[in-house]
Amino acid sequence: MFTGIIQSVGRIRSLERRGGDVRLSIDTADLDLSDVKLGDSIAVSGCCLTAVAIDAQGFAADVSNETLSLTSLGGLASGDAVNLEKALRLSDRLGGHLVSGHVDGLGKVVSISADARSQRWTFQVPDELARYIAHKGSICIDGTSLTVNEVEGSRFGVNLIPHTVAHTTFADRRPGDAVNLEVDVVARYIERLLGAGAAPKLDEAFLKSHGFA
The missing domain is CATH 2.40.30.20 (Elongation Factor Tu (Ef-tu); domain 3)
Known part of the structure; x- marks a missing residue:
């Protein structure tokens, strides 16, 4: 992890x-x-x-x-x-979110624009992954834990602060580039539980608060 x-x-x-x-x-x-x-x-x-x-x-x-x-x-x-x-040690700070390192698929950089000292990035994702991405949820892009700002269909946006750009490969990325995506593992497990008929055991308020209902 x-x-x-x-x-x-x-x-x-x-x-x-x-x-x-x-x-x-x-x-x-x-x-x-x-x-x-x-x-x-x-x-x-x-x-x-x-x-x-x-x-x-x-x-x-x-x-x-x-x-x-x-x-x-x-x-x-x-x-x-x-x-x-x-790899994460049990004594480490969890500064991002739990990431497995198991890439779900490839996304594409759509646009990059300035927002004060930060940058706003938009990504295109495969349709089969779009349902796992939620507003204010977590997404891992090229190994970097980021928060989703907005979602529209198969596109989503994130905000990158100057530190993130300077200390990752985002500094080299341009529109059209491919990126590795790993969706939040919680979304995967919720889908599995729902598909197994376990929906009555899940709290509806929890699902709505995480963008899955």
Whole structure:
């Protein structure tokens, strides 16, 4: 599990094709890996990857076909920037929201506009994910925990403060770029419960307050 609070921006060192899969080698910049061991999880632009090799400059991870098909990782090239976060410890502050690192699909940057010192961003999402996104709910974009400002159909907007832009890969993003999306896990479980006929056990006021009823 992760929090969606980016700890460092790293760079892709190499992508090595291995029998259809890809081994990513990542320069982790100033991210401290002294407490990371082989087999630990690190979120790379929102994708939970397992460290299979660690050195003084960074780590390597194998990326499966499933992950390549659902995320932007397959389109990365040497030198590209990626958001990095080490796995959550039980003693850590939960500054964002609970993030699994399991990307649900790809979205697209529609527009970026200035709003005082902040920026307003609009994203397009696949129709099958739009129902999980609620006004003032949480969304994880390229591993970054953000609050949804507004929702209209399959589009939603967020506000990015200067700190977020400066310390993530949002500084490099432009309209038309693809982004990794992970919807709030609470929405997924509520849908599952409703589909299983458990709706009478859920409090109606709770559902309405979270935008699901």
